[in-house]
Amino acid sequence: MNKEEYFIKQFSNNKIIGDDGAFIDGFVYSMDAFFENVHFKKEWMSLKQIAYKSMIVNISDAIVMNAIPLYALLSVAIPKSYSNADLKELAKGFKKAAKKFGIQIIGGDTISNEKLDISITIISKTSNPILRSGVKKNDLLCYTGILGSCKKDLETLFENKPISKKSKFIKPKLKPYFFYEIAPFITASMDISDGLFFELEKLSKASKIGFEFFNEIDESIGSSGEEYEILFSFDEINLDKIKRIAKKHKVELNIFAKAIKGKYRTACKNHHF
Amino acid sequence: MNKEEYFIKQFSNNKIIGDDGAFIDGFVYSMDAFFENVHFKKEWMSLKQIAYKSMIVNISDAIVMNAIPLYALLSVAIPKSYSNADLKELAKGFKKAAKKFGIQIIGGDTISNEKLDISITIISKTSNPILRSGVKKNDLLCYTGILGSCKKDLETLFENKPISKKSKFIKPKLKPYFFYEIAPFITASMDISDGLFFELEKLSKASKIGFEFFNEIDESIGSSGEEYEILFSFDEINLDKIKRIAKKHKVELNIFAKAIKGKYRTACKNHHF
Structure with a gap:
């Protein structure tokens, strides 16, 4: 602790x-x-x-x-x-x-x-808050966008080199319209500020649940903080609706795990310097 | 500025x-x-x-x-x-x-x-907020308690000497029950955090009014910050009610000025170090 x-x-x-x-x-x-x-x-x-x-x-x-x-x-x-x-x-x-x-x-x-x-x-x-505690067994886990660039940009900054002004690290891109539209169809959500692995640990604690990953997620992706992408869970029954909304808003979906009995803990260290 | x-x-x-x-x-x-x-x-x-x-x-x-x-x-x-x-x-x-x-x-x-x-x-x-902008011409101006000790205590601390644990500087004494009871009978209020003279300047700006002092107020009193006493104004018609409430709650009242046409500015410097 x-x-x-x-x-x-x-x-x-x-x-x-x-x-x-x-x-x-x-x-x-x-x-x-x-x-x-x-x-x-x-x-x-x-x-x-x-x-x-x-x-x-x-x-x-x-x-x-x-x-x-x-x-x-x-x-x-x-x-x-x-x-x-x-x-x-x-x-x-x-x-x-x-x-x-x-x-x-x-x-x-x-x-x-x-x-x-x-x-x-x-x-x-809000009349319908989405909490971290709502993940149900068998829910699918998804994050938006591409993770990893903020970790790279942070490393570049630490080397005293410049990064693009368009970097998400400088100007995070929120997705309010996408999110408000999927909200009725999801069970839990949070933003990715400390990195995917850390957020998953918080989600696991809040929902008392574990995760089964479909593919291994590289640390360069899972420990990239300051992304301000959205991590959320939903029942598979809503998959098509969510995909349709994502397409409409040009949001990339990464469905990467399924909620299972158990708990998830990460071995990664927090990114704050 | x-x-x-x-x-x-x-x-x-x-x-x-x-x-x-x-x-x-x-x-x-x-x-x-x-x-x-x-x-x-x-x-x-x-x-x-x-x-x-x-x-x-x-x-x-x-x-x-x-x-x-x-x-x-x-x-x-x-x-x-x-x-x-x-x-x-x-x-x-x-x-x-x-x-x-x-x-x-x-x-x-x-x-x-x-x-x-x-x-x-x-x-x-609150259903009845008291604002800084409510002082009316001819209102009486009042502050609670005794001002000055916090300035002295701050000076003592700067000399690396100890002050009493009971000092208002360490433990400000709020007066919620007194205040909620006088609230229906007052026109404006604020707390004294930067010193009476500074608060009066803010009150003057917010209410577009000046003040006529009954007696000169010494700088040791008027520029003592961190007091967390209450500065308020009221119509003289409510004087007896307010005095009665103050007596009940053992709160000292200092009626020190009357609101007049004009504006009030202080020449004192802010106490923050």
Whole structure:
């Protein structure tokens, strides 16, 4: 158990780890930190890109619970060295993401700090939340898109080499319209932020279930974090419907495992540096 | 205009600075940062006290808007050096405050960081929010309790000398029962976190009004931050009711000014280090 898990374990209700967000009375409340030297280095991205990504990774949590994000609160710790032009860029990134997803930035806190540390709370609405605990025996497991590029890009960044501006690592591509349409036909979902293997471990714990892989998944794919692709499960009976919706939205599906009795644990280490 | 104000100005709706929290459809959403070396130094307080205070300063925002805090989300960046015993202490502080105010900790995020940086979101409920914009001409201005001790205690801490464990700087004393009872009879309110003079400037901006002081207020009182006393305004017609409620709850009232046409600006500097 790492430090974060030990800390979370102190909260007996354990709601703190349950899902990407907490579902209460039709609302989903989610909060994620996006800290300099933890989630990004300032050399890697522009301030606008950093602010944009910090919003997107939070909005992702709402979407994969089948919730419509409504409001955002921002806690932004800003280095003393930042110029007004820097602050303007930072604000632009937050506003761009908010506008794209129809979110109102309603409040928060700004303080002066040594590094740029952002925490965001998103308040969303849903009448049918999709949780991590819903995987049933014999369900099919699927992830969207292509995994692996974010791990490669992260390695490239660590070598002080540039990556494409179009990299998912810089600008994650969420799939809200696809997801809201498949939502009635799936049993569980979450986003892939820590890597597929890690998410599967969380899914296994939440649903008390194991997975039988159809083919071995390479570590370069399974341990690639920051992908913000969607991992979900569904009854085979809905396979055609889901395939049709995926085709309509041009989303690639990777059906890679079946839920079986048991539990799944990964031996991979967390990707955060 | 300082950096924080410039950043906030980028958000055109300006809701981000409006009140201690944002009021929407019966809910109040508030979020405050509580960062090491910005709001506290680790030598000053135990981890339990730090966590407790980080919750209390957030709960204070809800109370002064006449809202009942229901849920909390915690973003906690934890130094790698912390032992499991440290984490347990930290969790104890959060849980103590949550229990005291009947709040459920429903989620958040924990990450590994260089220093202890906490951001908290509180979700509260109210049918009658009290805002900063409600001060009317001729209203009386009042603050609760005794101001000044937190500034003194902060100075003592900076001299590396100890302060009393009972100091309001370590353990702010909120007055929810008093406040909820006076709420129907007041026109505006906020808590005193940055110091009375600063809060008056915010109140003046939000209500587009000035203040006529009955007596000069010393800087040792007016610029003492972290007090978490309550600043509020009311029509003189309600003076006796408010006095009676204050007596019942043993709360000291300081009626110090009258609202007049004009605006109020302070020359004092912010207390944050």
